[in-house]
Amino acid sequence: MLTIPLIQIGFGGVGRAVVERVLDARDEFEWRMGLEFEYVALCDSAGAVIDQNGLSPGTLRRLLEHKRQGRSLAESEVGYRHEGLLDIVDLAGSPEAIVIDVTASDDTVPALQLALDRGYAVVLANKKPLAGPIEVFREFTGSGRLRYEATVGAGVPVIATLQEALLASHDTVHHIEGCFSGTLGYLTTGLEQGVAFSQLVGQAHAMGYTEPDPRDDLGGMDVARKALILGRTLGWPLELEHVEVEPLYPAELGEGSVEDFMNAIETLDESYRQRVQAAREQGSVLRYVASLQGSEARVGLQTVPQDSPLGRLQGTDNLITFHTEVYNETPLVLQGRGAGVHGTAAGVVADIVALARCRK
């Protein structure tokens, strides 16, 4: 039996789903894989609950319950420490440790760096550390001890397929195309059905499918970061500013409050209606596509044939097509739910297990 200490940074929706999944799988990990995972630190933005002997399942479940009630880790009765992340990694770590970053912040980079320097492994659901300067991407991924499945397509094994099925088998990737945003998939499916753009954005916003400011989705930057991570995984020397991004609203609507924005988007309805119509006349549909080819990445609304994997995609699923030397006549295609706490947590746990198995 190998015991792997876990240090988790972030305890929001995904963070809680990861802890729950690790707890629920305890027996299976032990009996089927000979692995035991022990949380030694659980961090939020202000500090951490730490126990070098491992937080007990009972304590973890109390912290989960506590958090569900909307309270912070610091308010828990379990010894919370206000140290910074670097100190926590130092305090809690051991060479077999795995550090899990389920935040959405750049601030974790120094702690992840320290963890890798110490020989720990790292699992990211957080895209930011891999979407900053390329030197950080290269150093982190070059360690051979970092996995980041959940950064693209949540639990859909996009990164594993690219790295372990395609690149490792010496296939040559010519071209990647994909839809990596459930929210934008919902929008383009609605547009195709004749619903007005403003109505779709209003609905998605009201139902909480978008960020509080829907421009954070409609601007395409989240998709651009995913395209960047894929391009860099292919070995391309890309920076985020090299990714050509077409936002779904004109620059002048980028200013002002969310309310202003929501009131103004009706002015876009007619032009979207026309684009959908023009696409339909060519047997095509609009999709918000990330496209990687010839060392360049583009993200934007594209006209794709209705009768193609991207054209047939409906609703909020993610889809990726790999056009390669081996998959030349038809691409290798992966499709599935690419967002949500459970899918993302599943991607994180798959990475934890992959790293742990390799350490056995």
Place this chain on the structure above:
Amino acid sequence: MLTIPLIQIGFGGVGRAVVERVLDARDEFEWRMGLEFEYVALCDSAGAVIDQNGLSPGTLRRLLEHKRQGRSLAESEVGYRHEGLLDIVDLAGSPEAIVIDVTASDDTVPALQLALDRGYAVVLANKKPLAGPIEVFREFTGSGRLRYEATVGAGVPVIATLQEALLASHDTVHHIEGCFSGTLGYLTTGLEQGVAFSQLVGQAHAMGYTEPDPRDDLGGMDVARKALILGRTLGWPLELEHVEVEPLYPAELGEGSVEDFMNAIETLDESYRQRVQAAREQGSVLRYVASLQGSEARVGLQTVPQDSPLGRLQGTDNLITFHTEVYNETPLVLQGRGAGVHGTAAGVVADIVALARCRK
């Protein structure tokens, strides 16, 4: 740099493609992964060319050329030995070795067993060893040193996704459905387009898309073995005779010569035409589907909604849908070329690299 000795059993189309791929990727493996692969034995049905110091790239290329000209390994001028497989594994092996089985035979089982007992790793494109008695499947996979991606869907990462994305993340698989035969995909697509069954079988046979006796494809046993391997990977205690198989021809056509069979299948055209028509009236199409649910596996012609992943599949691609706890509203779907020497060789090489990386 870690040097991994390779012992390959089988030097047909897939076997040659594996050797070529390993040779072509030498630099990349060395520089990007710090791995060096060295063929210490290359076996065919009667013996092997062995060099414990590693067959040089030049020698390997000579053997490839030699084989392309239709000659056997034994006729090569490189020291061929007529030992049996057990002796060859003994002669050539070392604990870091990886044994690759790209035959289509049961006869390799004792040699694979010996290799695993000695601590070597094993990669299978050969389905037979995993489709025999379940004890062998359990012993082989239980070693943690066996990979078998290419046995289902060639290079499409079906097994890796099931094991490493779904099972390892503690997702629960409720139901798997897939099309795992390019030949039968070609047939059902043709039937949908109104072509007669006998004409499709005749064409596929003439173009070499089927086995020499097309009943070997139409009987469904190859698909049944893939379903069996998936079911066993899920942990189900299945035997091949438990897989319910619907052949595409009636039992009475199972007797007699290939010529008799080809002459008789016109009698099936009308009944297939009617089945296609009946399906169409319900908005459905026919697909040759492997279906796993509730610890049971079935393989046969099924009516599936036209507007579903399986219904939209056209031509010879393979497709698999995983319906799980995480992928509950829409399944996780993988699609791609599931046959051919290059896809299969890519699956084998991906497995070799995965095993080698874990040994680093």
